[in-house]
Amino acid sequence: MTVTEARPRTVTADVRVVRRRLGPGRRIPYAFWIGPLLLLAVWSAGSATGLISPAILTAPWDVVVAFGEQWTDHDLLGNILSSLQRAALGLGFGVAAGGVLAVISGLSRFGESLIDGPIQIKRSVPTLALIPLFIAWFGIGQEMKIVTIALISLVPIYVHTHNGLRGIDGKYAELAETLDIGRGEFVRHVVLPGALPGFLLGMRFAVTSSLLGLVVVEQYNATAGIGHMITLAEQYGQTDVIVVGLVIYGIFGYCADSAVRLVGRRVLAWRRTLED
Amino acid sequence: MATDTRGLTATEPAVRVRDLHRSFSESGGVLNGLDLDIAPGEFVALIGRSGTGKSTLLRALAGLDRDVAGHGEIEVPASVSVVFQDSRLLPWRRVLDNVVLGLRGAGAEERGRQALAEVGLEGRERSWPFQLSGGEQQRASLARSLVREPQLLLADEPFGALDALTRLRMHALLRKLCEAHRPAVLLVTHDVDEAIALSDRVIVLDAGVVRADVRVAGRSPVELRSFLLEELEIR
Numbered sequence: 001m002t003v004t005e006a007r008p009r010t011v012t013a014d015v016r017v018v019r020r021r022l023g024p025g026r027r028i029p030y031a032f033w034i035g036p037l038l039l040l041a042v043w044s045a046g047s048a049t050g051l052i053s054p055a056i057l058t059a060p061w062d063v064v065v066a067f068g069e070q071w072t073d074h075d076l077l078g079n080i081l082s083s084l085q086r087a088a089l090g091l092g093f094g095v096a097a098g099g100v101l102a103v104i105s106g107l108s109r110f111g112e113s114l115i116d117g118p119i120q121i122k123r124s125v126p127t128l129a130l131i132p133l134f135i136a137w138f139g140i141g142q143e144m145k146i147v148t149i150a151l152i153s154l155v156p157i158y159v160h161t162h163n164g165l166r167g168i169d170g171k172y173a174e175l176a177e178t179l180d181i182g183r184g185e186f187v188r189h190v191v192l193p194g195a196l197p198g199f200l201l202g203m204r205f206a207v208t209s210s211l212l213g214l215v216v217v218e219q220y221n222a223t224a225g226i227g228h229m230i231t232l233a234e235q236y237g238q239t240d241v242i243v244v245g246l247v248i249y250g251i252f253g254y255c256a257d258s259a260v261r262l263v264g265r266r267v268l269a270w271r272r273t274l275e276d
Numbered sequence: 277m278a279t280d281t282r283g284l285t286a287t288e289p290a291v292r293v294r295d296l297h298r299s300f301s302e303s304g305g306v307l308n309g310l311d312l313d314i315a316p317g318e319f320v321a322l323i324g325r326s327g328t329g330k331s332t333l334l335r336a337l338a339g340l341d342r343d344v345a346g347h348g349e350i351e352v353p354a355s356v357s358v359v360f361q362d363s364r365l366l367p368w369r370r371v372l373d374n375v376v377l378g379l380r381g382a383g384a385e386e387r388g389r390q391a392l393a394e395v396g397l398e399g400r401e402r403s404w405p406f407q408l409s410g411g412e413q414q415r416a417s418l419a420r421s422l423v424r425e426p427q428l429l430l431a432d433e434p435f436g437a438l439d440a441l442t443r444l445r446m447h448a449l450l451r452k453l454c455e456a457h458r459p460a461v462l463l464v465t466h467d468v469d470e471a472i473a474l475s476d477r478v479i480v481l482d483a484g485v486v487r488a489d490v491r492v493a494g495r496s497p498v499e500l501r502s503f504l505l506e507e508l509e510i511r
Contacts, residue, residue: 171364178338178358179424181378189377193368270368270404 032258058240063247066240070229080248082224083214086142087252090149091210097150098157098206099199105158106165107191119158127152128216135220145217152213156205164198165191197271200264207256211249289313289351290428290460291337296348298332298341298484306332307346308484316427317458321471324481325508330464333481334358334432337462353427353460359434363413365405365420372401375420391423392416394456395449411442415449422453429459433466447473468504472497480507 028034040060046052047059054062070076101119104111131148138144168190176186218227226245233241291314299305306329314320324330335341336350338358365374376388392398395415397408405413414434421429434450435443451474454461465471471478472492478500480488488507492500 171360171362172366174340175358175360175364175366176378177340178356179378179420185378189369189373190366193366196368270406272406 036254055239058243062240063243066238066244067247070241070244074229075224076229076244079224079226079229082222083218083226083248084252086145086218086225087149087210087214090146090213091153091206093146094150094153094210095157095203095206098154098202099161101154102158102161102165102195102199103187103191106162106195107187116162119155122151123155123159127155127213131216131220140221144220145214145222148217149210149213153206153210156209157199157202160202160205161195161199164201165195167198168194197264197268200260200268203260204257207260208253211253211256215249287316290316290318290353291462292349292351293333293337294349296333296336296346296350298329298336298344298346298348300344305346306484307336307348310348310481310485312479312486314428314460314462316460318477319454319461319463319475320477320479321463321465321475322479322481323465323468323471323504323508324487326466328481329484330481331432334430334462334464337428338430355424355426356428356430357421357424357426357459359414359417359421359429359431361433361436363405363410363417365408365413365416367405369405370401371397371403371405371408371416374405374416375423377420379423387423388419391419394422394453395419411438411446414438414446418450418453422457425457426459429454429461431461431463433464435470436466443470450474468501468508471504472500478504480504482507 043052043057044060047054047057047061052059058066067076070079101115105115105119106112127148130151131144134144134147138147172190172194173186176190181189214225215227218225219231222228222231226248230242230245233239233245291312293310293312296307296310296312297305298307306327310329310333312333322330322333332341332344336344336346337352338356339352340358365371366377369377372385372388372392375391376384379388389398389401392401395418397412397415397419400408400412400416405416408416414437418434435446438446447470461475463471463474475492477489477491479486488504490500490503
């Protein structure tokens, strides 16, 4: 009697046969920060021991000092906000246009014949090489900068969304046909969610591309922005300020990419993949 | 061999097929002049060896064969629903959203909940499809079909991928649901016992025409089984 009433976990041992794991395994807590922090540690150690001379790369603590100076004396916050606004506007237009074009070209053969060719041609022309043309069309103001960033982020969104959309299993389209749903509902319930993994991958590339575009366009006649700050620092030979700018670009990119991945993990909860 | 059923249906048939031809290549047809009537509320099982045109016929009735060459007349009710071998739940929509997909009108969600309860999936409305077992997924797809109250239910080996025990439970569920909703049913299956257990009428397809057409009522299952196996040239 007493034996059967005993709690099993106090008496039974846990003996298992466990297979060797082939997937990446469990998540490491704060895994996000390990790589960047290691990089910072190597940089600090190099600067402290003199292996990295200040002429080559400013020491991290000097960058912090320069950051403080820029913040108090040269409106660093204003520069950051100005750059962010430019990147966000360009990215927004680019993502919207790329997504819409991908859906049109993915769903209609006619749309594909109109859209796909020009975008593939555009892909092989570096957007940065188009800047002189854009300057002629839009001047050297904000429009040129936003158009350039939009175009540069449109391409990865288009390519990956289109690819994701075309990769949706045809049996779901067949199911939708038997349910008599309209084209709008088909897009909303089958096409968009099915293409979402592709879109999010495109988004990761687009975010990085938009920052790349930002770096270049801000060299042209900007009166504010991180690129403007770097251009000035270049003229005055302030390496530490240049590094401040680079670090800020890096942080932008890293945060944006992390945000996209985080969103991806939440909205793709329906998938069971090696990621989880 | 074929038993004549014409004249037995007093009302307009739910499904009427005349001289149906379908072929995937120049050399030979998959369906060669097939005739078929299904009465409203009648449960017809369609058996036949592989490649005899069972799925081709079902897809023709479902309107899913627009790219297949052929001719003939097909009349089906306005509301037709298909149950596939795989459940075809959209993996990115929760179970309830899958069931009410494309359903219009007020109370669609409430009807979806009722349909899920009817197939024994109450409480799983918010689950993702991958969280359901194979049998549960197929039950959800049955709920998705029934919530539309079809006059014709087309099922293409719906239990083919399930284990034997789950299949028996699904048989009982399908019979119960069909008795409650009374759609005409065309069930494509490989399984002679499944055909006998579920249907009012069994049709044996061979070389794209009806080879045998027998009523289940009034015959002993053992005798019917050996007759059907003979028609399938298994004995």
